[in-house]
Amino acid sequence: MNKEYIPRPEYIEKIKPFIGKDIIKVLVGQRRVGKSYLLFNLMDEIRKNHPKGSLIYINKEDYAFRDVRTWKDLYEFIKKEKGNRKFCYIFIDEIQEIEEFERALRSLLSEGTFDIFCTGSNARMLSGELATLLAGRYIEIKIHSLSYNEFLTFHRIENNSESFIKYVKYGGMPWLVKTGLNDEVVFEYLHNIFNTIILKDVVERYHVRNVTILRSLILFLADNVGSIVSAKRISEYLKSQRIDISVRVVIEYLDYLSNVMLVTPVKRGAIEGRKIFEIGEKYYFNDTGLRNSLIPYRQSDLNKLFENLVYSHLITSGYSVTIGQSSGKEVDFVAERLAEKAYFQVAYMIPDQRTHDREFGNLLVIKDNWPKYVVSSDEMIGNPYEGIIHIHIRDFLMKTDF
Numbered sequence: 001m002n003k004e005y006i007p008r009p010e011y012i013e014k015i016k017p018f019i020g021k022d023i024i025k026v027l028v029g030q031r032r033v034g035k036s037y038l039l040f041n042l043m044d045e046i047r048k049n050h051p052k053g054s055l056i057y058i059n060k061e062d063y064a065f066r067d068v069r070t071w072k073d074l075y076e077f078i079k080k081e082k083g084n085r086k087f088c089y090i091f092i093d094e095i096q097e098i099e100e101f102e103r104a105l106r107s108l109l110s111e112g113t114f115d116i117f118c119t120g121s122n123a124r125m126l127s128g129e130l131a132t133l134l135a136g137r138y139i140e141i142k143i144h145s146l147s148y149n150e151f152l153t154f155h156r157i158e159n160n161s162e163s164f165i166k167y168v169k170y171g172g173m174p175w176l177v178k179t180g181l182n183d184e185v186v187f188e189y190l191h192n193i194f195n196t197i198i199l200k201d202v203v204e205r206y207h208v209r210n211v212t213i214l215r216s217l218i219l220f221l222a223d224n225v226g227s228i229v230s231a232k233r234i235s236e237y238l239k240s241q242r243i244d245i246s247v248r249v250v251i252e253y254l255d256y257l258s259n260v261m262l263v264t265p266v267k268r269g270a271i272e273g274r275k276i277f278e279i280g281e282k283y284y285f286n287d288t289g290l291r292n293s294l295i296p297y298r299q300s301d302l303n304k305l306f307e308n309l310v311y312s313h314l315i316t317s318g319y320s321v322t323i324g325q326s327s328g329k330e331v332d333f334v335a336e337r338l339a340e341k342a343y344f345q346v347a348y349m350i351p352d353q354r355t356h357d358r359e360f361g362n363l364l365v366i367k368d369n370w371p372k373y374v375v376s377s378d379e380m381i382g383n384p385y386e387g388i389i390h391i392h393i394r395d396f397l398m399k400t401d402f
Helices: 010-019 035-049 069-080 102-110 123-133 148-155 161-170 185-204 212-222 229-238 247-259 288-294 299-316 355-363 395-398
Strands: 026-029 054-059 089-092 115-122 139-142 263-270 276-285 322-325 329-337 339-346 374-377 389-392
Touching: 010 026, 010 035, 010 139, 026 035, 026 123, 035 054, 035 115, 054 069, 054 212, 069 089, 069 102, 089 263, 102 115, 102 123, 102 389, 123 247, 148 161, 148 395, 161 263, 161 288, 161 299, 161 395, 185 212, 185 247, 185 288, 212 229, 212 247, 212 288, 229 247, 247 263, 276 288, 276 299, 276 322, 288 299, 299 322, 299 329, 299 374, 299 395, 329 355, 339 355, 355 374, 374 395, 389 395
Parallel strands: 026 115, 026 139, 054 089, 089 115, 263 322, 339 374, 374 389
Antiparallel strands: 263 276, 322 329, 329 339
16 A cells, blocks of 8 residues: 655664564554554565565554454454465554454464564553563554654754744644644644544543543643642642542543553652652653643743653653652653663753752752753853753754763
8 A cells, every 4th residue: 555654764763673573563652643654654664675575454443444353353354364475564553442452463473474563552551461461572662743853854844943833832743744834723633633532542441431520630731741740639639620539530540641642650759769759740741732732822831841842852762761859859850761861951941040050950969970951942052061061952852862
């Protein structure tokens, strides 16, 4: 099948080493972040570099595959499509829509004549079920909405302040390249995505009864991006708004929203001793545009949105991230990747000495020699201050190594 797409080579390079290997490749990400088009990109890679292989494609959002409902349906469909061919590459889009899909994948993998790629929009179900039956036989590749660099490429625009504000405001959903970047069209599209995620991935799958409470919880998270919250605090706040919800239900709903990758919780931990705190975490949206489709975009929120962007970029760049605590001071992000570590403070701007002392001071209490950064949108960036690098946020978003 021929589909037009804009390549995303960073992801293709991550997946390439596993092509042809006896391991299932699972592309996991929020709805509409481009997983389907990455499958098309992978199909073209295989056609080019493995021309003797045959391709089988199943898209569970396509009505043509409506009869592939259970693991038995899936297994029988693939066996029939394979016929007498020696080796096939299988591509299954939105595999979580197939009941007990992991049983079919385990059987197909054991036969040694298939290379399996699939996508899904529910991280907990995919990792949990696959880990149970296929421990060590699958790899999970997390797919995100467009990075800033990808956003510039997709929309064919220059790296300047106007382009950056568009990215902050509209986010990185790939399909925006088709809609054009204007408020009315973009936010209608993004709100439709949000409704699909909530109704199909959360309400329908988890049998959520009170959608109004769920939406109120999401609006709370959207308004408190980058703030330390707890289930107890959320429950108390919503009760103050005459929305009665128990702490237990808040925890359940937060878990659902994380599973479908609408938001991601980030734990706090002590920088010295590496202890992770059990109570209180921050939530970031996996796409700032989706967040802005819920709460009107305001300049007063730029500090929150910058923090969200920095977190998302670190995760996309392959770092694991926590909120740091050291000597009673909070460090926005502690980022680790393999044997590397770096620390980050994020501010919209640093207009005065008081702000400077706070942002740089929080990093100065850390006594190790790992890189330390203050990220802001100040146009005048000076030399490093006592070893701390002050970097413009656009420059930060163009880097992947720190």
